Amino acid sequence: MANDIPTPEELAKIDHKPPRKGWMDTPTEFRPGTWSYPGKASALKVLDLPNPREWQPTDEDWKLPENWKEIIIDGLKERLDKFRSLKIFMDICVRCGACADKCHFFLGSGDPKNMPVLRAELLRSIYKNEFTKAGKLLGKMAGARELTKDVIKEWFSYFYQCSECRRCSVFCPYGIDTAEITILARELLTLIGCNINWILEPAANCFMTGNHLGLKPHTFKENIEYMVDDIEEYTGVKIEPTFNRKGAEVLFITPSGDVFADPGIYTLMGYLMLFEHIGLDYTWSTYASEGGNFGLFTSHEVMKRLNAKMYAEAKRLGVKWILGGECGHMWRVVNQYMDTMNGPADFLEGPVSPITGTRFDNAASTKMVHITEFTADLIKNNRLKLDPSRNDHLKVTFHDSCNPARAMGLLEEPRYIIKNVCNNFYEMPENTIKEQTFCCGGGAGLNNEEFMEMRLRGGFPRANAVDYVHQKHGVNMLSCICAIDRVTLPPLMEYWVPEVGVCGVHELVANALIMEGENEREYNLRGELIGETEDNEDV
Amino acid sequence: MDLKSLLVKKKSGIVKKWFHKIADTYDPETSKFLKQKKNRFANPVGSTISMEMEALFDELFDQAEQDKVLACLDNIIKIRAVQDFTPSEAIQFIFSLKQVIRQELKKEIQDEQISEEIIKFESKIDDIALLAFDIYMSCREKVYRIKENEYRQNRFMVLAGDDIDDIKGGSPAEKPALGTNKPKSLT
């Protein structure tokens, strides 16, 4: 009897994957949820970027400039001459495979072209073909291939599927940094107008209005004033922040996402309360109202153009030094590029905390201090009145953002703060935090909704580690020091671990702060009754 | 021997083959990787799927508790629902259990010892498949809801940039307000 019945598999008639060919022969498919909308012509025009036009990656014809090939080859040559990193990384990979299973996008999607080595090979194959003897002589045998329009499509797909998180670079025996390769490959793509709107539009906004959201000066100010109202409502303390004030001691710059989006706004309310609490002489700027820099995801030049505002504004306002808020890629730019690109900032003074007198020697040249360095110093010197029990309903874990972890090494400062403002703190497993931290799935300008499936896949390794501490310790709050995280982690949690909320570190600080003249503090910054809130925060 | 004891006896072989079937729905390079490692953090997809399959299998021949079955299915399908699979591919693994069991118990089935029982058992698997449809759909709906929320929030940001005063025609209270005052559309 059993033999007469068709097997379930026959019934299901599932298409098995066809026999696989080599990666060079596998064409790129643009499947929904795995690519981002292309840059709008208007955004490209604002930034004077080449080849503004209307197009879609799913179109057959991408309307590339006639001499696109020449542009790419010349562009590659120029960058090889300008960046030793690129030349070395193109030459020395031995394809040992140590990086292969370190990429969150590979782990989550299973697409072998998401292995870092192969992502780099997409560019390396063209490099070999154009610039090495072996490639010219041996072609495919040496891993070289012709530059065609299909290669451009493949680049567009996979270099906009890399979040430049650098996790692979930690494991590479030669330190080959896929982020660096992706940055330069995106520069090349930008030369022929192949870039994504979620990066280009914020960059254009930032260029014209000072921040990614395109908040005009009055709107920026009003938004912060709403938060001031909310703070007064919940704590009874009235705060009066200043904007574009000359002669302030410190200029404070943070990502504009926190001026707008939930739950980032609570972090920003945290800053306002902290500065009030310690009586810091500081100002906001509407001109330099963006900490983040989507130029980093476009090209070194656009990065420099956007970053220039920070020093320019600090100079105009005559402040002594700059304090920077919680942000991931902003700190990559500040730590690795700002001083080199737009320095020297000799019109500023070496940063000294006016409250504790601590000199921040590690920022002696850039003159920009990270808020968690600043706050950790305050706590260490007992300058904050804290009641950590107000965060007792939270079981907190901490997500290291890729950039502060691997492009800076800011690991202990936020942990020190959290441990002082919360009583329940649990680490995720060691191979998922600190320098081995997993990306949120939406870094490097990929946190757009059309890319959602890919983000959920790529974020799975992170969510999986959160789920582990959630199951084991009942963790219900995922804290982070990055504005993009605060936008990408909530949907990630909603899908994978809905019981866990997301917050910034300074939201936790503010809830624990005992402010002068405060009320009973029945409510936390989210307007929830303290002590009554259980898990699932506002995600 | 009855079907249950047979399944208990051959559990590890069946679960392994079943897991290999699902792993083989990925690219060959990936499939081998998924099968290789058992570390939950170095290989989250492979280890989650294999763990949950084992748990699901246990539920199948014990008195299946609906909640537990749902939880297992949810953890597997959640992953497959956001990967590059069609709906049928995403939940096909349920049916492949039938195939695996028939292969493993070929002899016993031919001996007609357990054909009655196995038909019952297979209809149980079919029930599970129905549940899987529901879960798959709820996962997809969740993805769309998340997308929609984000779209709305992003749209709001764009409006804010384009001078929200004109568009909303309004007083500060109607702006992208914060805290308890925030408009419903943002949450």
Next chain:
Amino acid sequence: MNIAFSILTVVVIGLIPWIGTTAVNLQYLFGIIIPYAAVIIFLLGVVYRIVKWGKSPTPFRIPTTCGQQKTLPWIKQNRIENPSNVVGVIIRMALEILAFRSLFRTTRAELKEGPRLAYGGFPWLWLAALVFHYAFLTVVIRHLRFFLDPVPFFIAWLARLDGLLEVGLPVYMLSGFALFAAVSYLFIRRVVVPQLRYISLAADYFPLFLILCIAGTGILMRYFFKVDVISVRELAVSLAGFQPKLPDNGIGGVSYLFYMHLFYVSVLVAYFPFSKLMHSGGIFLSPTRNLANTNRAVRHINPWNYPVKVHTYAEYEDDFREQMKEAQIPVERD
């Protein structure tokens, strides 16, 4: 395909000296001219490559930080994984180059599921790579015995250490076998692990086969078809002293095996500068490893830094002056 191509190439390379020294009497070519040519290509090639790399500047300081930065004095810095001075960088580079630190990282603190056997955790790649490189180094140094007269004491020591087990006669040199085994592992790994097979090129298999052949012919010569060591030494010393001379009595034994060995080595040496084997030089220049994370403390100079078009504050105020005034945000000009 890539594998077949590589094997074919290696076989052809092996046949050339065999024909050359048995069918045709080209011992002088294979014993003297080609080795010299190979060494010249090697030296020029390596210099060319390093100069070429060196010509491109390092515009930005981009170390991959793998530990706590130098910050407040009471927070413990990880001086090696996130160095803030030259000493730290040197130790970091030394660990990377001598101990393959990054490859070892894979193992750290792996959580195992339940009672299951813990496998996949040990960094076999790290071990194989380490064995391979150190065995190769030992073999190379050991070979200096042939070229140097008198043999420096440390080379003699090393050779004695290498043959420590003193099994059989002639004494088995461990390094040769270790090299053979490690290369075999690296090859099998490439073939068996599908991800690796997917990314592997002919350029990855070819050097493995080449080294396999070098080790193989070497082992054959030493233990099975013995060549006349005195004559080989005579040739080697004459090469090293730039007074090349083929030994009068030939090499003895199966002499073409010797010429094959020498030719494989020559090909490897000449191929070296144009291949991925240059990673040995490149690692020293890798900007994510050889720079200190002092970005905010000491300004790094980009030699090609150029002015860019920015949207100045004055332009910005022109765009929004009225709204700013209305919102009581200070302006520069009324």
